[in-house]
Amino acid sequence: MNWKGKNVLITGIGGFVGPYLGEALLEKEAIVFGLVRKRADGLKTKSLEDKGIENDVKLIGGDLTDITSLANALDVADPDFIFHLAAQSFVPRSFENSLETQQINCIGTVNLLDAVRMKDIDSKIVFAGSSEEYGLVISSSNNHEQVQKKHHSIFPEVENIPEVPIKETNPLRPMSPYAVSKVYGDFLMRNYYHSYGMKNVVSRAFNHEGAGRGPMFVTSVITNQIMKLKFGEISKINIGNVNAFRDWSHVKEIVRGYMLLAEKGKNGEVYNQGSMRTNSVLSYILLSLKESGWDIDKIEAFNGEKMVKEPLSMDNSKIFGVGFEKTAVDQMMLEGELEYTIADKGIYAHTDKGEISVEFNPERFRPAEVPILFANTENIQKLGAKIEYKLNHIIKDQLNYYLKKENRVLF
């Protein structure tokens, strides 16, 4: 599609993904408008300045919870396309402040749809749904008796049949207020399409990362701390649940997917976006250490009970198909060879440059957890999406970002 001269409105342009999307659309000569919250010191945001596009996008002050400001934004932008990215997106915060999350993510989304409907604007909306909507997904790694019992107590209808890689047709079993809010938006989009013919497509993106990712998300927590470790600013790594598996993509790939969905996504449809890989948080730590120059010999639980040899071997690449990378640690965890928690308090990584301590901090654990996310992306691949970035590209980008001292933060 020719984006040249197309009016595009991005809600949440000042977040993590917004500037990447803005940049990609500007390269295609689209006219980019961005909704940002009004502040006393103006509309400019650091993430847009970091990308150097703060003067090229047209910022509109507004708030998703204020429908009048959305009507105004639509008047100003007269959009051909709307990318609705704005949200409270940090899962732990949604547990602490559920109402805020529902106000921004649910009320904000219905406000946007109603403003478009009442103004009778003919634009196509791409909605940022989330893989978090799938929530409690069954895989062989969490399909043993004790865990099955717990699954049934949360979702009695669950059948203990492995569901990975996850298709769009998988049941939605949200595990956090954030996830519930995204299910709301997802269903509302489809309802407005079927009720009013309002053009829209839902993207269910799995985790996406890169330089500038919010410091509270786990990949930033890891790479930030590893750079601090390298520069002697801290002496150990502090982390939460290392046994969760996530499907991590590069943010640039997800942005390409958003644009593809705007162009070719079927109205009223839902598309997964992801890498078709799954790795544990522990592996993200080990791979990041490796990328930063530490050679890991073995890892060992604080209590000394379990030992893992060659944690970084990258075989088994054919098991799950496209671009699958996993470490021996992932392999053992997925096959249940390593206990669900290989350690209760932490692990030591024995490296060529000495021992690194990785401490599990109970405050970083969540009241409810999504055990594994692993995307089946066949549907968006049929539209032309390709997976090019490897996990180590993503890690490198994040480590490079934290090479700069001013980017290293307390987290």
Ligand SMILES: C[C@H]1O[C@H](OP(=O)(O)OP(=O)(O)OC[C@H]2O[C@@H](n3cnc4c(=O)[nH]c(N)nc43)[C@H](O)[C@@H]2O)[C@@H](O)[C@@H](O)C1=O
């Ligand atoms: C697709 C989806 O992606 C993101 O949601 P998320 O998966 O919750 O992302 P995260 O990076 O906060 O956590 C990933 C995993 O890592 C575990 N974990 C361990 N230790 C720490 C830790 O210290 N901090 C954090 N944040 N997580 C930790 C944590 O328990 C979880 O299992 C959002 O963009 C969301 O908006 C979205 O839509």
